[in-house]
Every structure is written in C-alpha cells, then in structure tokens.
Amino acid sequence: MTASIDRTLTALADPHRRRVVDLLRQRPHRAGELADAVGLTPPAMSRHLRALRQAGLVEESHPDFDARVRVYQLTPGPMAELKAWLEIAEAHWIGQLSALKAHVEGS
Incomplete structure (x- = not known):
C-alpha cells in the first residue's frame, strides 16, 4: 500500500471527516456551513x-x-x-473465493 493511500484511509477513519466528505460530494461548502452541518465547533472543524x-x-x-x-x-x-487499490484487492479476493469454491465443489 502506498503512503498516499495510508494518508487517505487515516483521514477517512474519523466519522466526522467521512461526514464532511459526504457533504462535499454534493457541492463545495464554507467551513462554517460544514461545522454547523456536522455539529462541531469551528476550531474542531478546522x-x-x-x-x-x-x-x-x-x-x-x-x-x-x-x-x-x-x-x-x-x-x-x-x-x-x-x-x-480496492479494485485490485477485490479482484484478488474474487479469485481466491472462486478457487475455494472450485476446490469445495470438486471434493
């Protein structure tokens, strides 16, 4: 995993930050609007x-x-x-599960 993916996952680990991302998917927002929508004080939102x-x-x-x-x-x-990165991981696990299924069904 690359350092940038690590930073992304670390940032998204917080539920307040995920809520901010959800809000910003709709449109750009001012910092104050985000603080009000998430229910945080301006310093916490900052x-x-x-x-x-x-x-x-x-x-x-x-x-x-x-x-x-x-x-x-x-x-x-x-x-x-x-x-x-998630698509690569998904393809890996689909392959693993398909191999397991074939093994179980072949036994």
Whole structure:
C-alpha cells in the first residue's frame, strides 16, 4: 500500500471527516456551513479540515469578495487512487473465493 493511500484511509477513519466528505460530494461548502452541518465547533472543524487537506482529499479556496471566507471542495486524486487499490484487492479476493469454491465443489 502506498503512503498516499495510508494518508487517505487515516483521514477517512474519523466519522466526522467521512461526514464532511459526504457533504462535499454534493457541492463545495464554507467551513462554517460544514461545522454547523456536522455539529462541531469551528476550531474542531478546522482541525478536521486540516487533516483532510493534508491527506489531499479537499482543497481550500477563498472567494474574491472576502479572503477570510474559506470554501472547501473535494479533490478527485486520493479517492481515485483508493478506488483503484480496492479494485485490485477485490479482484484478488474474487479469485481466491472462486478457487475455494472450485476446490469445495470438486471434493
């Protein structure tokens, strides 16, 4: 497993972060909107968003009208890499289970 997949899985291990990812799948959100939707204080949400940014799962932008506002959106790379890794693991286990089935049925 690559280090980037490790970072992705570590970031997604937290249920609050998974909820943020679910919300960001719908559309970009401001940090305050995410905190309200998840039920966290702004400092707690900031820590979770920092972990998601460090894992490369989200990116932050600032609207032209106010540089203090932070808008977050998903980045596709880490999830695509995780999906590819899971597809390889799935293919491996399908092969293993097919071999087991053939062995059991042949006995």
